[in-house]
Amino acid sequence: MATLRQLAELIEGRIQGNADTEILRVMPIDQARVGDITFVSNPKYLPLLKSCQASAVIVAPGVEAPDSNLLISTNPYLAFAKILTFLQAASPSGKGVMAGALVADSAEVHPSATVCPGACLGERVRVGADTIIHSGTVLYDDVVVGRDCLLHAQSVVREGCRLGNRVILQPSAVIGSDGFGFAPDGERYYKIPQVGIVVLEDDVEIGACSCVDRAALGETRIGRGTKLDNLVQIGHNVVVGEDCIIVAQGGIAGSSKIGKHCTFGGQAAIAGHLKVGDNVMIGGRGGATGDVASNQVLSGLPLMPHKQWLRATMTIPKLPEMRKEMQQLKKRLDELEALMKEN
Amino acid sequence: MATLRQLAELIEGRIQGNADTEILRVMPIDQARVGDITFVSNPKYLPLLKSCQASAVIVAPGVEAPDSNLLISTNPYLAFAKILTFLQAASPSGKGVMAGALVADSAEVHPSATVCPGACLGERVRVGADTIIHSGTVLYDDVVVGRDCLLHAQSVVREGCRLGNRVILQPSAVIGSDGFGFAPDGERYYKIPQVGIVVLEDDVEIGACSCVDRAALGETRIGRGTKLDNLVQIGHNVVVGEDCIIVAQGGIAGSSKIGKHCTFGGQAAIAGHLKVGDNVMIGGRGGATGDVASNQVLSGLPLMPHKQWLRATMTIPKLPEMRKEMQQLKKRLDELEALMKEN
Amino acid sequence: MATLRQLAELIEGRIQGNADTEILRVMPIDQARVGDITFVSNPKYLPLLKSCQASAVIVAPGVEAPDSNLLISTNPYLAFAKILTFLQAASPSGKGVMAGALVADSAEVHPSATVCPGACLGERVRVGADTIIHSGTVLYDDVVVGRDCLLHAQSVVREGCRLGNRVILQPSAVIGSDGFGFAPDGERYYKIPQVGIVVLEDDVEIGACSCVDRAALGETRIGRGTKLDNLVQIGHNVVVGEDCIIVAQGGIAGSSKIGKHCTFGGQAAIAGHLKVGDNVMIGGRGGATGDVASNQVLSGLPLMPHKQWLRATMTIPKLPEMRKEMQQLKKRLDELEALMKEN
Numbered sequence A, B, C: 001m002a003t004l005r006q007l008a009e010l011i012e013g014r015i016q017g018n019a020d021t022e023i024l025r026v027m028p029i030d031q032a033r034v035g036d037i038t039f040v041s042n043p044k045y046l047p048l049l050k051s052c053q054a055s056a057v058i059v060a061p062g063v064e065a066p067d068s069n070l071l072i073s074t075n076p077y078l079a080f081a082k083i084l085t086f087l088q089a090a091s092p093s094g095k096g097v098m099a100g101a102l103v104a105d106s107a108e109v110h111p112s113a114t115v116c117p118g119a120c121l122g123e124r125v126r127v128g129a130d131t132i133i134h135s136g137t138v139l140y141d142d143v144v145v146g147r148d149c150l151l152h153a154q155s156v157v158r159e160g161c162r163l164g165n166r167v168i169l170q171p172s173a174v175i176g177s178d179g180f181g182f183a184p185d186g187e188r189y190y191k192i193p194q195v196g197i198v199v200l201e202d203d204v205e206i207g208a209c210s211c212v213d214r215a216a217l218g219e220t221r222i223g224r225g226t227k228l229d230n231l232v233q234i235g236h237n238v239v240v241g242e243d244c245i246i247v248a249q250g251g252i253a254g255s256s257k258i259g260k261h262c263t264f265g266g267q268a269a270i271a272g273h274l275k276v277g278d279n280v281m282i283g284g285r286g287g288a289t290g291d292v293a294s295n296q297v298l299s300g301l302p303l304m305p306h307k308q309w310l311r312a313t314m315t316i317p318k319l320p321e322m323r324k325e326m327q328q329l330k331k332r333l334d335e336l337e338a339l340m341k342e343n
Helices: A004-011 A043-051 A076-088 A306-342 B004-011 B043-051 B076-088 B306-342 C004-011 C043-051 C076-088 C306-342
Strands: A014-016 A036-039 A056-059 A070-072 A174-177 A182-185 A188-191 A197-200 A211-213 A219-222 A280-282 A296-299 B014-016 B036-039 B056-059 B070-072 B174-177 B182-185 B188-191 B197-200 B211-213 B219-222 B280-282 B296-299 C014-016 C036-039 C056-059 C070-072 C174-177 C182-185 C188-191 C197-200 C211-213 C219-222 C280-282 C296-299
Touching: A004 A014, A004 A070, A004 A076, A036 A076, A056 A076, A076 B182, A076 B188, A174 A197, A182 C076, A188 C076, A197 A211, A211 A219, A296 A306, A306 B306, A306 C306, B004 B014, B004 B070, B004 B076, B036 B076, B056 B076, B076 C182, B076 C188, B174 B197, B197 B211, B211 B219, B296 B306, B306 C306, C004 C014, C004 C070, C004 C076, C036 C076, C056 C076, C174 C197, C197 C211, C211 C219, C296 C306
Parallel strands: A036 A056, A056 A070, A174 A211, A197 A219, A280 A296, B036 B056, B056 B070, B174 B211, B197 B219, B280 B296, C036 C056, C056 C070, C174 C211, C197 C219, C280 C296
Antiparallel strands: A014 A070, A182 A188, B014 B070, B182 B188, C014 C070, C182 C188
């Protein structure tokens, strides 16, 4: 619970109305009741304010709603997220290594960390302060995990990989699986040992069942603040810059280097050994087959400017008709030419 | 083992031949021997009946096979499935909480349920009658699982999510991972806590390594009888109706609402915040980028009627040739126009 | 550590320089220092040899580098892989069933095998010599695992499935999940029991979070030496031949039969009930919707020869322009025809 005044301080916002209003929960505008705070970031929902029973509403500057308690923020969506975090935060009282956890003698777990029953930690693993490791998680030998991390059930971090601070692994995320490297030996394939590691920098989040392969030699690296959705594939020796967003079922093939602040839509793919610049947005199911310069919004396979792709894909259903028309044009032209010859 | 008479009662079918024939197994028509029952649902396989050694054959009405014991059903494929289930059914003698299972004191497990070694159940978890929870499965605090469920190894159900009756989770299915929600804060991203849950209604099946994200607020819901194949992604706040089929590697982005009795082919995708009606079929790798009305068979990206898509994609390999032809037409037209001017 | 002489014997190569040079590690050409061996398989990197500090370099015959110790091989990339394997190989001293592993009494584990803490082995499981089973892995009843296998954390092998020798499962690989089979019963779906198994032949590798479904009846089979990358889906009753490569996020739908020595790129898909011949290469995101004859390089959906696909996809961005041009041609033709009529 918090007063509106406390929340205004938290988000550095301004109050219009009663600052002593007590807030228990954050709720969507159509479900909010007394004790709830809600938010309007999209102006089209402003008319809903009239019938809304929320005790307070987070809005952008300039909104008129004389009957409501308003919490005014220049970024209402971010303010909503921060308030939600504040009201949710259970102090994660470190429980240490719980009964049923399997921890090697040489592992070092910070006393304020929590290792749940059924988690397995290998030799020389190090776990930082306030980190929580859920049941069923497996950390191989020599893994290093920073502080304030959250490793969900069944996540795996293989030997020698390193996680920064505030890293989140969703359930069944796999960090450090072998890169997919084989040397042809006649018709057969000889496995190339993958002896590198994976480094996840601070504030990285990896989605459920997403896989980040270890490097063949050297390291695969995911930059600070980058977020991977579920079922994403990152090949060996890939480097992803800071503050990137990779949506579900996307993939980056081996050795490609991605700049910072890129966003790749669902099922989008980057072929191997490519360079992608900064601030590149690739639409859902887009596919990069060559290098990509910075500051572009692209879609399609091959990639093209997003607006061009929208036009091009609208033409595809008309292709059979276009083909027929072209044959008609040809026929008419044949006839005209014949007629000209006659004359 | 069962007699043909028992099986006929089970499927409400009719026997032509010896009702006392004993049946041990169900086998495909080309491998069936004495003691086996087989089935023919596709008429093109009827000629195989002559050489088939099965003790009995499930067929549709109207099939002539005077030398075989026939079990006649209006739906032979369904009859086959029911007989296979009947002959397979091992009475799942509830073993309770087995040694090596890690179950919180406040969890309530029905005495007829089975919790295998290495499974982890959190605080206040409830597990219904005859449910089987395999090794390595993790149920977070406050999870509710109905009766007759089957949760395979390494599946994860996160805090507060609810499973109905007869729900099946294949290995490594993830229920209740965080939705992919971040509020931009300059170039960085601030994580929006995902405080909702997932509800899987009765008779839902979730494939191996498929992920159903918990809602940001409220719930993500999969309707009664819906089946997800492997490696499927369901975003936060999605609602899928009853009796849908989502084939492997498909994905539904956040907040989309799907009607009932829809079928989405492999790798098909639905963008976020869309509405899809009832009885919609989308072909493999189709992609919905806008709302979809009920009762349609669609394919492609953008979606178009499936038959139109078949024609359009057949044109794609001919595009370079079409382009060349068009340039030739243009040239011929230029020449004709010049000729006309001269005259 | 090894001398250059030992490494030359290992790869059956030839030395030019000092055979007693001591080698500790394999490193990429731009990071190699004294004590390292590096390799040049791509001639464009040969100029880097001059400034390289490596103690020796693996090269193809014909390379001139008088100041370097050369290890000459007709297949430098394969030689590199073999040397890396040799230098990495830690003798995997079998640790038997370790404390914290949960192994059924009827399971038979070879004394030279290793079963790590937290691994679960069901009834009658058999594990061969020198096989390593990592923490959190679950083998259901009646699973058979050969010798020299490596089963990583959280991998699952369901009941009755069989793994040959030298099989590798990356973390969270799922072998033997139920095939996706349902019989329509009105609007509802009735689950068809999946009572077959999966067979992984010798030298198969399965990537992280990849799924190989058990057969409905009979078996799903992955041929000797075939390698699956991460997040790959193999449907029930599929047969994949020997020495195939299936790159990440690809999928093969139920009952399709793939020949030997095929390579499928990332996100490529094969529809169900198809036959694909030997030595077929399908490019990234290609999709087979019909049978495919042997010895072809194909791409696209529908599949076409790869070179044709490259040309066709280059035309797609130009479609709106083509359409406009065609309308202009039509207009010009209309005018010409009108003009002809007048004359």
